[in-house]
Amino acid sequence: MIDSGSKYLILGGNGMLGRDLQAVMQDRDFVSLDRDELDITDVEALKTKILDVQPDVIINAAAYKDTNKAESEEALANEINGYAVGMLAKICRDFGITLVHISTDYVFDGRRRDGYAEEDATCPINAYGRSKALGEQLLVDEMEHVIEGVDLEEGKYFIIRTSYLFGKHGVSLVSKLMDNARKGEKFKVINDQYSRPTYTLDLAKQVKWLVESNEYDSGIYHICNGGSTNWYELAKILLTDAGLDAGLVEACSMSDWKAPAERPQFSVLLNNKLPELRTWREALKEYLS
Numbered sequence: 001m002i003d004s005g006s007k008y009l010i011l012g013g014n015g016m017l018g019r020d021l022q023a024v025m026q027d028r029d030f031v032s033l034d035r036d037e038l039d040i041t042d043v044e045a046l047k048t049k050i051l052d053v054q055p056d057v058i059i060n061a062a063a064y065k066d067t068n069k070a071e072s073e074e075a076l077a078n079e080i081n082g083y084a085v086g087m088l089a090k091i092c093r094d095f096g097i098t099l100v101h102i103s104t105d106y107v108f109d110g111r112r113r114d115g116y117a118e119e120d121a122t123c124p125i126n127a128y129g130r131s132k133a134l135g136e137q138l139l140v141d142e143m144e145h146v147i148e149g150v151d152l153e154e155g156k157y158f159i160i161r162t163s164y165l166f167g168k169h170g171v172s173l174v175s176k177l178m179d180n181a182r183k184g185e186k187f188k189v190i191n192d193q194y195s196r197p198t199y200t201l202d203l204a205k206q207v208k209w210l211v212e213s214n215e216y217d218s219g220i221y222h223i224c225n226g227g228s229t230n231w232y233e234l235a236k237i238l239l240t241d242a243g244l245d246a247g248l249v250e251a252c253s254m255s256d257w258k259a260p261a262e263r264p265q266f267s268v269l270l271n272n273k274l275p276e277l278r279t280w281r282e283a284l285k286e287y288l289s
């Protein structure tokens with residue numbers, strides 16, 4: 001049973017999502033750590049720190065996140081996004097700790113225009129997506145592993161997939177669009193890649209609510225703001241709402257955009273399990289306020 005008296009440990013706490021997780025946990029007992037205090041790939045340090053903090057819930061927002069660089073650093077991406085998550089899950093299972101792990105729409109190939117449900121099989125098309133899918137798989141393997149004759153305390157798990165994050169405390173595509181527009185030069189934005197932009201503060205609040213509701217079973221959940229869009233449409237709306245010159249944005253297609261990593265084209269995550277969040281447009285207004 002998780003409630004307002006439970007103790008939280010946030011990993012990756014200085015990242016864009018981590019900072020908003022800290023903000024929503026201000027009325028809770030929590031410890032937040034980032035890479036300089038705890039490298040999650042160091043299994044001994046991970047175990048020692050967890051035993052020291054004694055959390056009821058761990059939220060893992062730590063990640064290797066550079067999608068392009070991951071193409072040439074796949075082993076490192078797998079260490080952080082894959083094997084470290086498996087080790088974390090084993091520790092959580094052994095000590096009956098609830099584990100919330102943040103994952104991504106990039107575990108899918110983006111070829112389905114009607115979106116992806118929670119239980120759809122993963123099918124990543126780049127190294128970052130493969131590393132995140134590996135983490136999901138190792139987490140489930142560890143948390144659902146039953147050792148015969150050993151009665152372990154039950155630790156629940158929630159794999160939270162989300163997409164296109166933007167937040168006040170980090171660099172995102174939204175913040176890069178604003179920076180480009182402030183320079184006053186024309187720039188190109190892709191108009192045929194679709195997903196669901198999500199405000200980190202809304203995601204953080206929903207994670208807290210989900211864990212403390214105690215109504216939901218272990219499993220995979222999709223948490224995104226409502227609606228979907230492409231980057232060109234979002235850029236136009238963002239710059240107009242921000243009072244910047246939306247005329248600086250020129251549309252281009254994914255095929256014109258040369259990047260080391262291929263991206264999923266339609267990575268719309270369907271939410272079939274949880275109450276809907278407000279739309280990304282409403283969330284964007286608050287982000288800008």
Ligand SMILES: NC(=O)c1ccc[n+]([C@@H]2O[C@H](COP(=O)([O-])OP(=O)(O)OC[C@H]3O[C@@H](n4cnc5c(N)ncnc54)[C@H](OP(=O)(O)O)[C@@H]3O)[C@@H](O)[C@H]2O)c1
Nearest residue numbers: 012014015016017035039040062063102104162163164165
């Ligand atoms: N941003 C998006 O658009 C997006 C979309 C879908 C899903 N997600 C997922 O959402 C989660 C949060 O993303 P975010 O945008 O908040 O990422 P972020 O700002 O890059 O934060 C990640 C944090 O993890 C830390 N970290 C990296 N390697 C670590 C290690 N070995 N041990 C401990 N900490 C480590 C980073 O520290 P350093 O800065 O020192 O590396 C950083 O503070 C991630 O799981 C990501 O995959 C993000």
